[in-house]
Amino acid sequence: MGEGRYVLIGWKDGWHEVSRVEPDAIGLSRYYVIERVERVGRLVIERSEGEYPGLLLFDRDPMEIEWMAMVEGGDERKLGEASTYREGTRIEYHYAFERGEKSFLDTLRKKIEEALDRKGTSAKAVLSMAEEERAKTIEGIARDIPLVASKKQGDLVAFLEGILEKMG
């Protein structure tokens, strides 16, 4: 055996798996299974002809999402009433897209201007910073809005850089 400690698991259907555990592991403590309803939101992204749709998943209170918008690709949409579709134990809640009442993007631009004012800087100045300092400053602006990245921090920085470029 290589260095490290391992756990072997066997299933009733004959399936077996091995997992490496911490090298200081001394025994099996307990095993339990959680059963509960989990909800996951799926946002299907329309793409150009011939391309497979894109897909964004949301597990943070997916039924509490209020609106969504494709930036520079369409107007803001409010989520309307949901119709349900059941297949076995799976239930899908399909939301109607309604016209949004306000523009978060305009609000966002305003908040960025305010954050830049508070920091005593400008879009042009931030964009001319060295990469690491620029990312840190942008992340600080994002915290003030507040805005976070769903998946990768780089997406947040790139998005706000794009906004700053248009403001500069």
Place this chain on the structure above:
Amino acid sequence: MALKIVKWVGIDFGQCLMSPSSLRNPRMFGDIGKLLGKHEMIPVWIERMRRLKEKYKTYSLVKEKHREEILTFVFDHDREAYELFGQKEPELLSMAPGLREFLIWINAEGIRPSVVSELKKTLGPVGTDMITKFLIAKGIIGSFQYFITPHGKMDLATGEQFENYRGTSKESGTLYDEILKELRTQGIQPQECVMIGDKRITDIIPAKRRGLITIQYTGHIDEGPCDESDYVAESFFKVKEILERL
């Protein structure tokens, strides 16, 4: 003998005798990735499979009409992974609740039902299509007599194929016309035949219009009632109860 008037039973496959509820992407692609030592591909395959489903709206449509894209798009031409997918599918799909008990009972009553499906692919030997693979994997192939599709009828015991069903369809009713034509030569009338299925447009309406007794199966998908469904059943335990009372 509990059955008084029923002499023939046809059962639809997808979302009826077969329930896809148990076939979850993380399980399917998880097993495939682990078997091939390609753990890093598991989330990639899952994501692609979900996107493929969004292109065609339902998994059943993907599997019935666009199966090759599972190879080309989901697995990016990884044939080994695709073959494992084909092997795992019948293992992970499950039987409708009460199906095994129903089959034991109806076989004891002297009837071996037929699977009546809109399978779009050409019929190969037994065990080469998704449906007969499933029946074999679940150990129930011996409970059925024929596999009837618009590509032909197959005797599930001998593998013999009959071409007289070619070009028919459930939705148009021509497949049921052919079934009834054959049954009449055995002295079986439409009112002695039962068709069980979930879809009104293919399983219930055309069958009822030809005089069959219809049972709308709602255990997986419930399309809502229609005038042409004589009975509704959410499990095969219920199907058995209905047939016993006929």
